[in-house]
Amino acid sequence: GGHSLSLYRSLRDDRGIAQALVVMAGAEVHLGHRFGASILADEALQAARSGGDEFLIALALKWKSVAAASLDQALPLMREAVAILRRLGSTRHAATLLSHVAYFALVEQQYGEARALLAQAFELASTINDPVPLAAIRGNQGLVELFAGDTEAAADAFLAELELTRHGVFPRLAADGLLGMAALAALNGRLERAARLTGASRALSRPWAPEPLE
Numbered sequence: 001g002g003h004s005l006s007l008y009r010s011l012r013d014d015r016g017i018a019q020a021l022v023v024m025a026g027a028e029v030h031l032g033h034r035f036g037a038s039i040l041a042d043e044a045l046q047a048a049r050s051g052g053d054e055f056l057i058a059l060a061l062k063w064k065s066v067a068a069a070s071l072d073q074a075l076p077l078m079r080e081a082v083a084i085l086r087r088l089g090s091t092r093h094a095a096t097l098l099s100h101v102a103y104f105a106l107v108e109q110q111y112g113e114a115r116a117l118l119a120q121a122f123e124l125a126s127t128i129n130d131p132v133p134l135a136a137i138r139g140n141q142g143l144v145e146l147f148a149g150d151t152e153a154a155a156d157a158f159l160a161e162l163e164l165t166r167h168g169v170f171p172r173l174a175a176d177g178l179l180g181m182a183a184l185a186a187l188n189g190r191l192e193r194a195a196r197l198t199g200a201s202r203a204l205s206r207p208w209a210p211e212p213l214e
Contacts, residue, residue, distance in 0.1 A: 014051030018044050022056055025063040037067035058084035062097050071104045071113065086124075092133055095125040099137045102144070111148040118144065135164035135173045142180045155184055175204035 021044035028037035041063040048056035058081045065077035078101045085094035098121035105114035118141050125133040142157035158180035165174040182197035 014047045015053050015056065018048035018051055018053060018056040018060065021047060022059045022063065025060070025067070029063055029066050034067045034069070037063055041067060054084055055088055055090065058088070058090070058093070062093065065097065066100050068104075071101070071108050071110060074101050074104050091124050091128050092130060095121045095128075095133050095137065098124070099133070099140050102140055106140070106144050106147060109147070111144055114144045115141075131164045131167045132170060132173070135161045135170060135177075138164060139173060139176045139180065142177070146180065146183060151184055151187060154180065158184070171204040175201045178204065 021040050025037045025040035025044055028034075028040060041060050045057065045060035045064065048060050061077050061081035061084070065074040065081060068074035068077060078097055081097055082094045085091075085097070098117050102114045102117035102121065105111070105117060118137055121137045122134070122141070125137055138157050138161035142154045142161060145151070145154035145157060158177045161177035161180070162174060165177065178197050178201035182194045182201060185191075185194035185197060
């Protein structure tokens with residue numbers, strides 16, 4: 001973090017500065033500090049451009065888009081980052097970013113935009129052998145359909161999320177899927193089933209280690 005940054009600055013190493021700032025911006029995002037993340041991502045972008053490192057440029061744009069104040073601000077940053085990441089073959093990063101910004105769209109009730117972004121994310125994530133991003137994308141698709149009022153599509157997505165979590169130990173994703181199914185059961189008046197599913201979700205929601213920062 002800060003110590004690495006001081007060292008890189010003293011060495012005038014733009015790539016190193018960008019790398020340190022990208023990690024710090026990601027940490028701020030994970031802590032929910034959007035404003036701080038946005039400032040760090042701005043600095044990271046400048047340093048990455050000075051250092052001529054495309055991957056770091058994309059990651060700085062990624063954190064800028066995730067830390068943006070609105071969907072309108074996030075979309076152009078996301079598109080630029082995804083284009084670079086796809087060109088570099090960083091498919092997982094691109095898919096995860098699309099899914100992040102789709103959540104923005106969901107919060108702003110832009111369900112059509114959220115569906116389109118998640119469809120792109122799913123198509124990309126389907127090309128790599130990793131169930132984690134696919135399950136997370138399916139979970140977000142379930143949330144979009146739940147809020148949009150399509151309970152059948154929501155159930156399909158949450159069940160797909162749960163099915164994907166069978167391929168490994170992903171308690172947080174399984175818990176999310178169960179909670180989604182609980183919400184659907186409650187909407188359908190099946191309160192006992194909703195309570196059981198909520199209990200199962202909570203049992204899986206033990207403290208978990210955060211994913212490594214990119």
